[in-house]
Amino acid sequence: MISQAADLIQQAKFKTPYRYVLVDEFQDISPGRAELVHALQQNAPDCALFCVGDDWQSIYRFAGSDIGAMTHFHTIFGPTRRVPLDTTFRFDDYAIATSSRFVLKNPAQIRKDLKAVKNGTGPSVVLYKRKSEEAPLDWSLSQIAEHARGKATVLILERYNHHLPDSMELKRLGVKFPDLAINAMSVHASKGLEADYVIVGLRGGQWGFPATKADDPLMGMVLTQADEYQYGEERRLFYVALTRARRKTFLVCETGEGQSSFAAELEAEKEYRIEVLGVDTAKMVCGRCNSGTMLLRDGANGKFYGCSNYPLCENTQQTCPECQTGLLIGGAGREWQCSHCDYKARSCPRCGTGALLQKHGAKGPFWGCSNYRDPEINCRYTLDGGKPVTNAKRTSI
Numbered sequence: 001m002i003s004q005a006a007d008l009i010q011q012a013k014f015k016t017p018y019r020y021v022l023v024d025e026f027q028d029i030s031p032g033r034a035e036l037v038h039a040l041q042q043n044a045p046d047c048a049l050f051c052v053g054d055d056w057q058s059i060y061r062f063a064g065s066d067i068g069a070m071t072h073f074h075t076i077f078g079p080t081r082r083v084p085l086d087t088t089f090r091f092d093d094y095a096i097a098t099s100s101r102f103v104l105k106n107p108a109q110i111r112k113d114l115k116a117v118k119n120g121t122g123p124s125v126v127l128y129k130r131k132s133e134e135a136p137l138d139w140s141l142s143q144i145a146e147h148a149r150g151k152a153t154v155l156i157l158e159r160y161n162h163h164l165p166d167s168m169e170l171k172r173l174g175v176k177f178p179d180l181a182i183n184a185m186s187v188h189a190s191k192g193l194e195a196d197y198v199i200v201g202l203r204g205g206q207w208g209f210p211a212t213k214a215d216d217p218l219m220g221m222v223l224t225q226a227d228e229y230q231y232g233e234e235r236r237l238f239y240v241a242l243t244r245a246r247r248k249t250f251l252v253c254e255t256g257e258g259q260s261s262f263a264a265e266l267e268a269e270k271e272y273r274i275e276v277l278g279v280d281t282a283k284m285v286c287g288r289c290n291s292g293t294m295l296l297r298d299g300a301n302g303k304f305y306g307c308s309n310y311p312l313c314e315n316t317q318q319t320c321p322e323c324q325t326g327l328l329i330g331g332a333g334r335e336w337q338c339s340h341c342d343y344k345a346r347s348c349p350r351c352g353t354g355a356l357l358q359k360h361g362a363k364g365p366f367w368g369c370s371n372y373r374d375p376e377i378n379c380r381y382t383l384d385g386g387k388p389v390t391n392a393k394r395t396s397i
Contacts, residue, residue, distance in 0.1 A: 002032045009039035016044035026053030030064040038077060049077060052085075055110050056103045059188060059237045067227075071110060084112050090194055090246055092120035097273045102266075103239040106229040122275070122309065125242065127251045127266055129278035136252040137165065137199065141177045144197045147248060148179070155195040156184040157241050159209035163201055187241045198245040202253035202260040209260055210234035231261075238262055270297045270306045284327055284339060287353065288315040288376070294327055318370065321357055328355050328370070350381035 008014050021040055023029065029037070041049045051073070058067040074080040088096065093116040100114055126143075130136045137156065144154060158164050164184045165173070173182055183195070187209075206213045210231040227233055242249060253263035266272045276293045284305075286292040292309035294317060305327050307313040320326035322343035330336035336345040336355040348354040354371035367383040 002036050006032070006036040006039045009036070009043050012043070014043070016040050016047055018044070019047060021047060021049050023049075023051045024053075026051040027055050027058040027067060027070045028053075028060045028063075028065040029069050031066050031069070032064075034066070034069040034076065041077065056236055056239055057191065059191065059233060059240060061233055067108075067233075071108060086112055087115050087117065088243075089117050091243055092116050092118040092124055094120040094122070094124045094273050095243065095245070095249070097271075098123075098125050098266075099239050099242040101271055102242065102262075103235055106227065106232050106235055108227065108229060108232065109236075122312070123273050124245070124247065125249045125251065125266075125272075125274040127253060127263060127274050127276045127278075129255050129263075129276065130252055131255075131278075136201075137169075137173060138176070140199045140250045140252060141173060141180060141182070143250065144199075144248070145177050145180060148196065151179045151181070152196040152247075153181045154183070155190060155193065155198045155244055156182065156201075157187045157190055157198060157244070158184075158201045159187060159211060159237075160207055161186050163203075163207075187237055190244055191240050194244050194246060196245065196247045198241070198249045200241045200249065200251050202251050202263045204254070204258050204260045208258075209238065210262060235262075267295055268298065270295070270310050273310070275308050284329065286313060286315050289313040296325065296327075315374075318357075330355065348379060348381050351377055351379040353377065354379050354381075356381075356383065 005014075009016065018040065021037060023037060037049065041047050053070050055067055055070045058065060058070065061067075069076060091099075096114045096116050103109055104111060128136065128140065130139070141154065144152065156165065164186070170182060170184060174180075187200070200209075202209050211234055229235075251263065251266070253260055266274055267276055276295055284294045286294055286307040286309065289307060289309055289312070292307040292313050292315075294305040294315075295308050296319070297304055297306045303319050303324065305317040305319065307315040317327065320328055320338040320341060320343050323338060323341040326338035326341055326343070328336040328343075328345060329339055330345075330347060336347060338344070345355040345357060348356055348369040348371065351369060351371055354369035354374075354377070356367045357370055358365055359368045360366075363384075369379040369381045371377040371379040372381075
């Protein structure tokens with residue numbers, strides 16, 4: 001019917017009586033509907049076309065939508081004036097920094113700089129690395145109840161419906177957390193909705209997030225062209241999940257082989273302004289601000305550890321000199337121990353908060369304090385000719 005209607009208009013068998021054509025949620029338009037709108041516009045020279053949409057939230061390719069109608073709007077509909085709606089009243093600047101950077105990894109997305117009415121005091125996205133046997137919803141809801149200190153609304157979101165808690169589980173959680181109004185749905189169903197807090201399930205694999213399940217070849221014949229950028233639509237779907245919360249979003253992820261590639265990306269890059277909690281993170285608290293978590297990052301000179309509260313806290317620490325991936329944990333006069341291997345190092349006798357690490361200078365190897373580049377401590381303690389003492393598996397001094 002849509003195709004026939006477009007044909008009749010193009011054949012001048014119908015005269016457009018409208019001066020204005022308005023389309024909402026334009027990012028979800030299909031090629032056939034776009035052709036019909038274009039025909040209405042072309043049929044009447046004084047017809048003005050007004051469309052509202054957000055290409056960052058184009059998530060319905062499975063229903064026939066074509067993001068190209070939005071990203072290449074002017075090539076289809078002619079000379080265009082674009083008015084950006086760049087202010088959000090829902091989430092804060094921390095959530096903007098994380099979600100915008102994430103979705104704009106796809107260069108095909110239209111670039112825009114969002115502004116927030118609310119300025120956060122710390123990361124509003126929490127990545128929680130759960131143990132496989134743990135009940136992640138109970139932990140997340142306990143955190144929310146403590147943060148809300150009263151009544152609040154909560155959305156539990158999953159990529160697929162079969163991962164959602166059933167009615168009995170929701171009833172149990174409602175009894176355990178009576179001040180929280182808890183609802184659960186797929187991320188697709190949550191588009192346009194909001195809540196005080198959001199819990200998003202993140203897992204890897206075929207039924208994970210991002211979904212790696214390939215399209216049926218028959219469906220591929222009728223659907224619009226997929227993104228050239230890997231997981232382009234899944235990335236936009238995750239952006240939708242990241243922007244539903246007014247106060248805080250909890251991303252509950254599995255570790256090891258079940259880890260989501262999205263979770264790994266968020267944790268690895270320091271530009272994402274998030275907080276990481278859970279498995280192997282309690283002992284990796286930042287020694288400067290005492291609230292952030294030291295996360296493994298990639299830098300110009302290789303891997304290093306940086307605080308999750310960056311840029312509020314700029315604390316950094318080099319990786320373990322033995323395994324090159326672990327974090328040395330200790331300080332305050334105690335022996336330092338690598339989080340990943342058996343390497344140990346003595347605490348600096350001068351500042352008491354750094355580790356003595358072997359270095360190489362113009363006169364050969366020496367031992368120096370790990371705080372030598374710290375702008376606040378700036379410890380220049382060195383030990384010439386210190387001989388390493390071998391323990392059972394690793395070297396220390």
